[in-house]
Amino acid sequence: MDFGFRLSPSSAVDLDKVNLALYDRLAELDPGIRTCIGCGSCSATCTSSAYSGMSVRKVLLALQRGRMQDVEKMLSNCMLCGKCTMVCPRGINTRRLILNACRLYDNVEEEV
Amino acid sequence: MEYIAVIGGGIAGMETAAQLKALGLEPVLIERTEALGGHVASWHCLFPDLSPADKLIKDLKSRLEGVEIQLGTEVASLNPLRKGYSLVLSNGKVYPCRAIVFATGFTQFPAERKEEYGYGIYDHVITNHDLEGWFNGNGDSRVPEAPKAIGFVHCVGSRDIKAGNSQCSKVCCITAIKQAIEMKERFPKAEVYCFYMDLRLFGKKYEDFYIRAQRDCNIHFIRGRVSEVAETIDGRVQVKAEDTLSGRPVRVPLDLLVLMAGIVCNPDNKKLSDAVSMPLDDDGFFHSWNNVVDITRSDRPGVFLAGACTGAKTVPEALAEARSAALNVYQYLKGSK
């Protein structure tokens, strides 16, 4: 039936339905990642960010919102230079986070 | 005569001494430098009312009549007596004291330690402290005559584990807003930017001050921590940050960059707390007996604390604590007669 309009799917983030498997696994390996305050120092200083959209801040957010495709896309643009680790005010080992995420990514994907 | 030692002649020490005198006790006020007033004596006007700092210091001084004041001297030793302490000063004076109030305040984070911000390296990078001096008429060649763009960097040496200080300095967000408003009033054509991670404006009238900065002064608030600063070929300063709300990198050349250097402990606290066998907090500030019930009491009977020596404080907080510490001394002496 044609009502003359369509309903778009809701863009709301259903926090109770988000898949946090990878984020929780990463936080087990390094609880420090939970202390991110989203300040953007890592992205501002990133050698790749301006050209590729890589951003540790966005990776951490995407992990917490279950947006796994965004995570994968961003991680593939990291050059592992470690500049982000130098500027993080919370002292998060962001470079290790990226490595751990790459290592775990495939395993967790299979489980869910 | 038996004295009450008040160590530190900033606003907290001055107010404590004045109150003790009013309560009929004999304070001796000890200040390391040659002048009373502490940090506030270097400020121009105070948030949130833009009231003049020198007037506050003058008023506090006028209430110290009859108080024994020792300037330009430090504590050489504090030796426990049967009741109280024997206070020996570096100028050789000795005072028997029944109680002690520490009011040694804070020190400012040395901004040159955050090398990536270029303090002491680039020509137009100053601190919040330097800017207050400039407001007070001290010439500063780093401040250009007609700046077109001015930036404020929040949280310099605060909330920064790598800088060795994970605490929020509490007063620098509102100080940045105050200084941004003052700069905009002096240079109405300039664009003024504040780079922040979170805005922490907790005090009475502070949010109104923020609204004034937004609505009346058109100050731009950019939510992103500055990661580094560079100098451009024409001698301006280029700031690198992420505008986290749009998720994009921002770059902006500025004619003046002001670093909001944070509040850290006074290193003297260690020697003083050792002298009375008292622990310090792990951030180097004095340890209060109870952070909720009474911040001006220490774990040690007869030793009290006032102002920024226990952590970042605003002026009204430091003054209120001074009054509380004086009352605590009074009650303590009454109880131990």
Ligand SMILES: Cc1cc2nc3c(=O)[nH]c(=O)nc-3n(C[C@H](O)[C@H](O)[C@H](O)COP(=O)(O)OP(=O)(O)OC[C@H]3O[C@@H](n4cnc5c(N)ncnc54)[C@H](O)[C@@H]3O)c2cc1C
């Ligand atoms: C840039 C900036 C701007 C600010 N602006 C405002 C504002 O507008 N409004 C507001 O409410 N608050 C403001 N504040 C906060 C304000 O400065 C503090 O609340 C105030 O200085 C606390 O007073 P105090 O006496 O506890 O410490 P201090 O001001 O640090 O004074 C301590 C005193 O003790 C002396 N001393 C230290 N060690 C010893 C020792 N061992 N022996 C003897 N003497 C010693 C010092 O020389 C000093 O005189 C600002 C802070 C900063 C950093």
Ligand code: SF4
């Ligand atoms: S390690 Fe990766 S994310 Fe971090 S600054 Fe380098 S390229 Fe950017």
Ligand code: SF4
């Ligand atoms: S620099 Fe650290 S705290 Fe800031 S957004 Fe990046 S990971 Fe989070």
Ligand code: SF4
């Ligand atoms: S008051 Fe504001 S600028 Fe100062 S440390 Fe706290 S958040 Fe940072």
